[in-house]
Structures are given as structure tokens and as C-alpha cells.
Amino acid sequence: MTVAQPTVLVVGEALIDVVPDAGGQPQDYPGGSPANVAITLGRLEREVRLVTLLGDDPRGALIRRWLQASNVTVLAQPTGSGRTSTAAVTLDETGAASYVFDLDWDLSAVPDHECDVIHVGSIATVLDPGADTVLDAVRARRDRSVVSLDPNARPAITPDRTGPVARVEELVALADVVKVSDEDLLWLHPEHDPVQTATRWASQGPGLVVVTRGGEGAVAVRPGGATLEVPGVPVTVADTVGAGDTFSGVLIDALLQLGVHGPGGREVLRSLSDRDVLGAVTTAAIGAAINVSRPGADPPSRAELAAALGLPPAGGEAGEE
Template sequence: MAGHVLAVGEALVDVVHRPDGTSAEHPGGSLANVALTLGRLGRDARLATWLGRDERGDTVRSWLAASGVTLAPGSDGAARTSVAQATLDDAGTATYAFDLDWQVPAGTAADAGTLAVHTGSIAAVLEPGATDVRAVVEAARATSTITYDPNARPVLMGDAAEARARVEELVRLADVVKVSDEDLAWLAPETAALDVARAWVHDLGAALVVVTFGGEGSTAVTATGEVHVPSRPVEVVDTVGAGDSFMGALLDGLWSADLLGADHREALATIDHATVERLLSRCAAVAAVTVSRAGANPPWNDDLEDA
């Protein structure tokens, strides 16, 4: 299937602080990581983002270009490149603090070749860009599959109940949602993660909601039931970018299954469980490689010969 995926959202530099007191800088950002994963898996990935014309911006641009990601026009209009401070615990799990500047480049929109528009994370909640993100998504539904990962950042999103309302506005527009159990524990602390996912399918209209449970694997909820796939055993270096690489692999799998594009919305709504299991297994393989490496460093296709 010819075409491309348009990711709309943040690209930035992660400054990673390790438990031993050392630190290192890595290019990243949730939407950039998704686009990078798609590029490394051989897909045409385009990213509408907001970078500065500075040294860190040059680092991010080179990193994306090396994996075949195309930046949308106007993506270099920021006064400075945003930074995320990621602090790792002894298990390699990251917590974040942010210095951000986010806008959607003028003119960003799906075109005739856009099979899917993906957004989420900071881009979907931080103004002034968040309002424009929603407008891009609403307009794109006519031609493209809409995919969404809330990737909750409590330090930026304020009150959890208000954040959940904003998140669910985008869930209503999405065909596919990927969300972590940690996100749902914050957004809906009184409700089991899979109960939230079921409501997002049956009440809000998503065709496929995938909940990731870290080392416990992932569960997909569809209108016809649920599928669970375990994670791959691996020695974890850190979890930076793991969920984003999972999301990129999910888009890649849906592309391979010929389920992207608005004209495939009905087929996506009736996706069979065998296909879902194959998708999640591939996602697990991609995420396992990512967590075995420092920073947001997803695999290339050649790294997945046995997946």
C-alpha cells in the first residue's frame, strides 16, 4: 500500500540522568520516536514538529533524516529546541521534567497520500499547539486512519479528571488508541485499565484500544473481544521511547495488514483476533529491542529477522 503516515507532535532532546549520577543527551520526543520507528521499519514517515535552528535542533534533524523521516515544511520555526529532563531509577524507568515550546507548523494537514495521522503525548495537551492538533485530526478523518497515544505527562496535564476529559475528546476521533496502564492509573485511578479500554471501544467508538502493561505484555480490546500477548524477556537498559516504538510498530503492522486509510475503517472495526495477535507480537519484539538500548533507539527491520 503506497502512501505515508503523518505524525504531528513534539521532537526534542532528552537529557537522561542515570542513577550513578552521570547524564547523556539523546534526541527524542514521543511523536518523533514514533516516526523514527516507522522509518527504520521501512515506511514513509513524515513529522510535523517544532524545532529550533540551534545545535540541539540540528542533532534532532540529523537523527531523523538518518532513519528516513521527512520533516514537514515549517518544522524549524521554534525559537529554541525543547528539552526533556529524564531521570532514571534503578530499574531503568524514566520520570520527566520539561522545558517546552510547541506549535503546529502552519499548513500542516493530511493530503491524498496520508494513510494515517498519529498524535498524542505533549502535542495534544500543550497550547497553543493542542488546539491546532485537534483541528488537523478532525479534518484528516475524512481520508485517513487516526491513531492516538495519550502518553500522559502529569506534570504538564494538570488535574487528572480534566485531563481525562481532554484525552477522551481525542479518543472519540481516533480509530486506534495505544495507552499504558500507568497512563490509565493516573487518568482513571478508580477504574481498572481494561475497563477504561472497553469503554473507549464500546462507548467512544475506537476500533482498537491497546493497553500496554510494561513487562507484563499488552492487551488489545476490540468490539468482538480481547487479545493478550506477553512481552519479550530482555535485559532492560532503560524504558525511554519504548511505548513510542511499540506505537510505531503497531502502525507498521496495521499498514502491512492493509488496514490504514479511511476507506479501510470498516475492515479495521472488524479486525480478527489472529491479526491482532500478530500485530501485538511484532510490537513486543520492537519494544524489547528498544528497552535493551540506551535512549530512544528502536530497531531496524534487519534487527527483527526472527520476530
């Protein structure tokens, strides 16, 4: 008998990254943090839907084709402006990316699709008016789905921290899995060490908070304050576009393999051994390293990730319930 695969619902922005080429000419690349997470899961052969906004324009069509090519089901509402949102990208000498946004986020509703995991994050969680819709979607599904959160800080969109901090804190209390960079934590709570903030978060609802530190690896924090260190993965960096999103998507996939999904997923997550958690976070770091080794947001396929882990290529069902 065929066992139904867990489904993931991602809610958030999809946009065009406008990146200068070697000659300084702007080039369009599909992106957006939640869209990148959806792409990662699609390439890992997961059943994933993305609720987003797209303009009725060539850029919107480009994004739709990009998502569908990685087997993401696109549930897109039209933007109020008719234009697809953009992010002008600047890369520094290390390949680190910064962004200037032209963003439309007036999401009015999230379709009532059942899911085993709901993932939200980035601009979609803090930019009104759509942020309220995202919060309502999380609240409506929390009792029957595992909640994943990636609260990217975007000072260019919300220069005043007050509103975003309050909204992120509210979502953290509803979340089961939180992936956040040390830079984002320092922007949200500059008065505290990032791991200190993550430890507080892990005491307020989540079963796992992972702090990513770029090339320095990651720290996983569990309820009760236990911290697990994951070293950085040596890699030649092309750029960092989509690195954190790939990490989030691979982490969700690794936890799905451990049975963290659906109504009982919250309890499964808390019962995992430290070894299982370390394995999931290490796998996510390896997936992110593959992404940064090539230009733009380009997450690994299932076969590429298996090869990097030294595993035979196969589907992702082992260990699922």
C-alpha cells in the same frame, strides 16, 4: 506496476532528552514521543513525515539530523522561544524513566499533506496552544485517514487532570487505533481498572485499543468488549526510554501490512480476525523489547524486527492493498 506505499503523518513534539551518563554528567539525546514513533516507522522503511517544532539552535540541528538519518521527512516550524524543547530524564534502579520538561508547543498549523494514517499523541495533544491545532488536524483528516492515538500522561506538564482528560476523551472518539499504557490509564481515570477504561473506549469509536503493561505484556480490546492477551517478551532491560513509542510505531506498521490505511482502513481494521490482531500486537511487543534491550530510544530496523520474528529480511508490503 509499482504500487504507491501508504504514507504516515505524525504530529507532535520532538525534543532533547538530557540523560545523565555513568558519571552523572548530562548528555543530549534526541527524542520526544511522536518523534520516536516517526523514527520507528522510518526504520521500518515506511514513508513518514513529522510535523513538529524545532529551535534554530544546535539541539534542533541534532534532532533534524537524527530524524533524517532514519528517513523521516521533517516538517518543522520554529519555536516561539528560539530554543529546542528539552526533557531532563531520571532513571530509577530498574531503568524506568521519569521526565522534567522545558517545552514549547505553539504549533500554529499542520501542512495540508495527504496521508493514509495520521498519528498523534503525548504532550502535543494536551498542551495549549498547539493542542487545538493537533485536534483540528485529526478532524480534518479523519474521513480519509486512519487515526492512531498514543495519549501519554505527563503530570509534570499538566498536573490538573481535568483539561487533559477531556481532550484525550475527545481524541479517543475520533481515533481508530489507541495504544495506551496501564499507568497512563490509571492517571487519566484512577477510579477504574485500566482494561475497564479501555473497554469503554473501544465502545466509543476505536476499532482497537491496546493497553501495554510493561514486562507483563499487553491487552488488546476490540469493539464489543472482546479482550486478547499478549504475554510479555523476556528481555534484559537497559532502560525504558522510547518503549511505548516503538510499540506504537511497530503496531502501525503491522496494521499497514494488513491493509489498515486510507479511507477504507477503518472498516478493514474492524473486519480483522482475532488472530490477525494478536499477531500485530505481538509484533509490536517484540519491537518494544528490542528497544528496551539497548540504551535510549533505539527502535529496530526492518531487518532486526524480521530476525526477531524469525522471518527472512524483506520489505513490509505483504498483505497491503
